[in-house]
Amino acid sequence: MAKSSRNSKGDKYQKILDAALKVFAKKGFYSSKVSEIARLANVADGTIYLYFRNKDDILISLFEVEMQKVIDRLEEALAGEGDPRRKLEIFALTHLGMVDSRREVAEILQVEVRQSSKFMKDYHNEKFIQYLNIIASIVEEGQRQGLLRADINPDIAKRAFFGALDEMSVYWVLSTKRSFSLETAAQQISRCFLSGLLADKAD
Amino acid sequence: MAKSSRNSKGDKYQKILDAALKVFAKKGFYSSKVSEIARLANVADGTIYLYFRNKDDILISLFEVEMQKVIDRLEEALAGEGDPRRKLEIFALTHLGMVDSRREVAEILQVEVRQSSKFMKDYHNEKFIQYLNIIASIVEEGQRQGLLRADINPDIAKRAFFGALDEMSVYWVLSTKRSFSLETAAQQISRCFLSGLLADKAD
Amino acid sequence: MAKSSRNSKGDKYQKILDAALKVFAKKGFYSSKVSEIARLANVADGTIYLYFRNKDDILISLFEVEMQKVIDRLEEALAGEGDPRRKLEIFALTHLGMVDSRREVAEILQVEVRQSSKFMKDYHNEKFIQYLNIIASIVEEGQRQGLLRADINPDIAKRAFFGALDEMSVYWVLSTKRSFSLETAAQQISRCFLSGLLADKAD
Amino acid sequence: MAKSSRNSKGDKYQKILDAALKVFAKKGFYSSKVSEIARLANVADGTIYLYFRNKDDILISLFEVEMQKVIDRLEEALAGEGDPRRKLEIFALTHLGMVDSRREVAEILQVEVRQSSKFMKDYHNEKFIQYLNIIASIVEEGQRQGLLRADINPDIAKRAFFGALDEMSVYWVLSTKRSFSLETAAQQISRCFLSGLLADKAD
DNA sequence: CATGAATGAGCTTTCATTCAT
DNA sequence: AATGAATGAAAGCTCATTCAT
Numbered sequence: 052m053a054k055s056s057r058n059s060k061g062d063k064y065q066k067i068l069d070a071a072l073k074v075f076a077k078k079g080f081y082s083s084k085v086s087e088i089a090r091l092a093n094v095a096d097g098t099i100y101l102y103f104r105n106k107d108d109i110l111i112s113l114f115e116v117e118m119q120k121v122i123d124r125l126e127e128a129l130a131g132e133g134d135p136r137r138k139l140e141i142f143a144l145t146h147l148g149m150v151d152s153r154r155e156v157a158e159i160l161q162v163e164v165r166q167s168s169k170f171m172k173d174y175h176n177e178k179f180i181q182y183l184n185i186i187a188s189i190v191e192e193g194q195r196q197g198l199l200r201a202d203i204n205p206d207i208a209k210r211a212f213f214g215a216l217d218e219m220s221v222y223w224v225l226s227t228k229r230s231f232s233l234e235t236a237a238q239q240i241s242r243c244f245l246s247g248l249l250a251d252k253a254d
Numbered sequence: 255m256a257k258s259s260r261n262s263k264g265d266k267y268q269k270i271l272d273a274a275l276k277v278f279a280k281k282g283f284y285s286s287k288v289s290e291i292a293r294l295a296n297v298a299d300g301t302i303y304l305y306f307r308n309k310d311d312i313l314i315s316l317f318e319v320e321m322q323k324v325i326d327r328l329e330e331a332l333a334g335e336g337d338p339r340r341k342l343e344i345f346a347l348t349h350l351g352m353v354d355s356r357r358e359v360a361e362i363l364q365v366e367v368r369q370s371s372k373f374m375k376d377y378h379n380e381k382f383i384q385y386l387n388i389i390a391s392i393v394e395e396g397q398r399q400g401l402l403r404a405d406i407n408p409d410i411a412k413r414a415f416f417g418a419l420d421e422m423s424v425y426w427v428l429s430t431k432r433s434f435s436l437e438t439a440a441q442q443i444s445r446c447f448l449s450g451l452l453a454d455k456a457d
Numbered sequence: 458m459a460k461s462s463r464n465s466k467g468d469k470y471q472k473i474l475d476a477a478l479k480v481f482a483k484k485g486f487y488s489s490k491v492s493e494i495a496r497l498a499n500v501a502d503g504t505i506y507l508y509f510r511n512k513d514d515i516l517i518s519l520f521e522v523e524m525q526k527v528i529d530r531l532e533e534a535l536a537g538e539g540d541p542r543r544k545l546e547i548f549a550l551t552h553l554g555m556v557d558s559r560r561e562v563a564e565i566l567q568v569e570v571r572q573s574s575k576f577m578k579d580y581h582n583e584k585f586i587q588y589l590n591i592i593a594s595i596v597e598e599g600q601r602q603g604l605l606r607a608d609i610n611p612d613i614a615k616r617a618f619f620g621a622l623d624e625m626s627v628y629w630v631l632s633t634k635r636s637f638s639l640e641t642a643a644q645q646i647s648r649c650f651l652s653g654l655l656a657d658k659a660d
Numbered sequence: 661m662a663k664s665s666r667n668s669k670g671d672k673y674q675k676i677l678d679a680a681l682k683v684f685a686k687k688g689f690y691s692s693k694v695s696e697i698a699r700l701a702n703v704a705d706g707t708i709y710l711y712f713r714n715k716d717d718i719l720i721s722l723f724e725v726e727m728q729k730v731i732d733r734l735e736e737a738l739a740g741e742g743d744p745r746r747k748l749e750i751f752a753l754t755h756l757g758m759v760d761s762r763r764e765v766a767e768i769l770q771v772e773v774r775q776s777s778k779f780m781k782d783y784h785n786e787k788f789i790q791y792l793n794i795i796a797s798i799v800e801e802g803q804r805q806g807l808l809r810a811d812i813n814p815d816i817a818k819r820a821f822f823g824a825l826d827e828m829s830v831y832w833v834l835s836t837k838r839s840f841s842l843e844t845a846a847q848q849i850s851r852c853f854l855s856g857l858l859a860d861k862a863d
Numbered sequence: 864c865a866t867g868a869a870t871g872a873g874c875t876t877t878c879a880t881t882c883a884t
Numbered sequence: 885a886a887t888g889a890a891t892g893a894a895a896g897c898t899c900a901t902t903c904a905t
Contacts, residue, residue: 063885063886081284084877084878084879085878085879085880086878086879086888089888094886094887095886095887095888096879096880096887096888096889097880097881097882097886097887097888098885098886098887098888099880100879100880100881101885101886105879105880106879106880136452139451190451193451198452199451199452200449200451200452203442203445203446203451204433204434204438204442206433206434207422207434207438207439207442207443208442208446208451210418210421210422210425211418211419211421211422211442211443211446212418213421214417214418214419214420214421214422214424215413215414215415215417215418215421216414216417217417217421218413218414218416218417218418218420218421219410219413219414219417222413230407230409231407231409231410235407235410236410239406239407239410239411239414240410240414242406243406243411243414243446243447243450244446244447244450244451245450245451245452246450246452247446247447247448247449247450247452248342248393248396248402248403248406248411248447248448248450249339249401249402249403249448249449249450266868266869287894287895287896288895288896288897289895289896292871297869297870298869298870298871299870299871299872299896299897300869300870300871300872300897300898300899301868301869301870301871302897303896303897303898304868304869308896308897309895309896309897469889469890487690490873490874490875491874491875491876492874492875495892500890500891501890501891501892502875502876502891502892502893503876503877503878503890503891503892503893504889504890504891504892505876506875506876506877507889507890511875511876512875512876542858545857596857599857604858605857605858606857606858609848609851609852609857610839610840610844610848612839612840613828613840613844613845613848613849614848614852614857616824616827616828616831617824617825617827617828617848617849617852618824619827620823620824620825620826620827620828621819621820621821621823621824621827622820622823623823623827624819624820624822624823624824624826624827625816625819625820625823627823628819636813636815637813637815637816641813641816642816645812645813645816645817645820646816646820648812649812649817649820649852649853649856650852650853650856650857651856651857651858652856652858653852653853653854653855653856653857653858654748654799654802654808654809654812654817654853654854654856655745655807655808655809655854655855655856672864672865693898693899693900694899694900694901695867695899695900698867703865703866704865704866704867705866705867705868705900705901706865706866706867706868706901706902706903707864707865707866707867708901709900709901709902710864710865714900714901715899715900715901
């Protein structure tokens with residue numbers, strides 16, 4: 052079993068993605084070299100092109116695979132819960148929880164993929180839309196149940212809520228000294244969105 | 255006509271920044287070529303290096319110049335207003351207003367600068383922090399006046415609010431068909447943050 | 458046919474050095490273009506960087522490879538000889554002999570490598586020192602045997618002798634019309650060093 | 661007299677040469693920038709081209725001016741002396757003495773000018789030949805007087821003698837720890853050439 | 864005479880991608 | 885399927901030189 056690596060034997064596809072994740076997270080997409088991904092994956096440079104069309108394709112595939120994991124994990128977390136208000140809180144906790152547990156994934160999802168025209172214009176980004184629409188669904192559900200106000204457009208709300216969480220993630224990934232925990236951040240953000248900042252309200 | 259030289263105009267620094275703005279917005283930083291910026295600025299390639307240390311420096315300078323304009327414009331818009339609740343709404347309107355009126359600037363501020371280590375880790379990004387802290391100040395002011403709830407950390411709120419607006423901008427810049435106006439978006443986002451999504455509240 | 462690849466031959470390292478030798482000799486190091494070396498070596502520009510770190514490294518490698526050949530050839534020529542007086546003459550003949558048989562090598566060894574800080578200060582130039590020390594050894598040997606005067610510092614003598622030969626080489630390489638042969642030059646130089654210029658002496 | 665420098669007023673030619681001397685000695689010809697010479701000379705970049713055709717011309721002019729000084733100094737030193745044997749010693753002492761007193765000049769004369777085809781092939785180098793021929797004249801004079809052996813070709817001797825001194829200079833300029841003085845070196849080199857290395861001779 | 868901003872050709876070097884084995 | 889040596893286009897940057905003022 053001399054040369055084979057941790058992974059059983061033939062799933063080079065996964066080995067390459069694993070390597071790409073580390074390299075992209077460390078250096079950023081443009082500064083990453085295909086040959087470094089190959090080296091880390093214990094694979095020849097040329098082998099990468101048997102599994103991926105080009106360097107962009109690695110990033111996009113990585114994004115989709117990881118996004119799917121995030122979506123799965125999120126749906127699992129939301130599964131038992133009926134109250135859309137609580138669901139938003141769970142969304143926030145799960146989203147930010149991922150930043151801690153899978154920091155490299157977070158760095159790439161945040162930064163690399165929304166990076167530039169190449170990825171946000173040309174590439175339609177189905178998974179991301181799917182992720183955003185989970186929020187929209189929750190809001191719509193709440194509105195149908197009369198629990199959330201009907202005069203807020205769910206398409207606006209989903210982006211506002213996601214944006215708030217995402218900006219927090221960026222901060223979390225980049226900063227070193229932080230005065231609050233991710234749980235606190237998640238709670239405060241969901242509280243903001245649910246109850247608002249105005250003072251004269253019960254929570 | 256003080257500084258003019260062989261070339262008619264003279265204010266090459268600005269011409270280069272203007273050109274860079276367009277090129278970066280269209281192609282993204284990494285895919286932009288210095289020579290294209292030069293061409294668009296009607297300037298020789300080498301001239302760029304009389305005004306900027308390197309390609310990175312162009313982006314950073316562009317960011318700081320434009321960010322300063324945004325801050326100035328914002329402070330002007332906030333000048334007459336005393337109520338922090340209204341200030342948040344003005345912030346949202348101004349921020350999103352800029353996306354429409356200066357779309358290219360918006361694209362760069364959003365995408366390029368939050369990009370990656372090169373710009374968010376190494377480069378401290380004073381102007382961005384300054385911008386964020388305008389939100390924090392408004393929130394703190396509201397808290398001191400008893401108008402905004404005291405149990406929300408202004409450092410979290412500022413990022414949540416900015417993130418919500420920024421995500422909306424990204425959507426605005428990238429999408430072509432939109433079902434709502436920017437004014438609507440601004441109002442809905444500030445309403446979300448002030449009054450929350452919960453249904454059982456007066457506005 | 459072990460290593461061969463797309464290209465017929467395979468021994469690109471040597472092909473590049475051969476090409477570099479010609480180009481450097483013709484144009485001088487600074488005026489030589491890596492792309493011209495590549496063209497002459499029938500190799501792509503990038504290929505050069507698989508074998509050498511940079512342009513400097515080509516020169517240094519060339520120097521060391523050729524210097525080693527010179528040293529080997531010299532030691533072979535000195536092998537059978539016991540008399541240090543005769544050894545100096547052989548050294549001179551071999552050194553100048555090389556100038557004729559490998560003129561391009563001579564041009565580079567002479568001119569490029571003694572050039573300037575980049576190559577004589579930063580790069581320690583082991584091979585050259587080794588070459589010089591062959592002279593010193595011969596002198597010391599002669600002194601021990603009582604054949605050569607003891608009041609001449611071998612470290613001075615080695616440089617004087619080498620310098621005399623080297624200057625002759627420079628002349629030989631650069632001039633076109635010469636009034637004497639290299640053998641004559643070698644003999645006269647070694648005679649100068651052994652017997653001196655003074656008239657009242659037996660040879 | 662605000663801006664004018666040490667030199668009286670208009671001899672920018674000299675100021676440029678002085679600056680070039682320092683810059684070339686420090687960085688080497690190819691790594692020296694015309695603009696740095698200009699800066700050091702307190703002169704605009706363009707001004708240099710009023711006095712010199714191009715960068716090469718600065719080096720060549722510098723060479724000729726300095727070589728002339730060396731020749732003048734040498735002829736002065738040789739003036740009173742009639743004995744060609746003593747003249748050779750004076751030549752050696754003067755040549756090496758210059759290395760100490762005008763190290764920068766030495767570095768350039770040695771290294772930069774003999775550097776490459778550009779300067780030794782294309783440029784005929786009259787002054788250098790003149791300098792060499794002083795040695796040849798001394799040798800011929802000695803031969804006519806019967807003091808030096810007639811079977812040594814003065815054209816070979818001149819190069820051998822110069823080469824020995826030059827190599828010593830190179831060593832002197834480049835090395836930091838030396839086990840002998842320049843005077844010793846000069847004496848030993850001239851003794852070598854006069855009396856030879858052979859042991860069985862009176863000095 | 865003097866200036867120095869502007870030029871732009873031309874350099875080295877990188878690296879995604881290919882393809883003969 | 886896998887390799888990895890080879891490719892070569894492409895890019896950022898430098899700097900000798902010019903010329904309008």
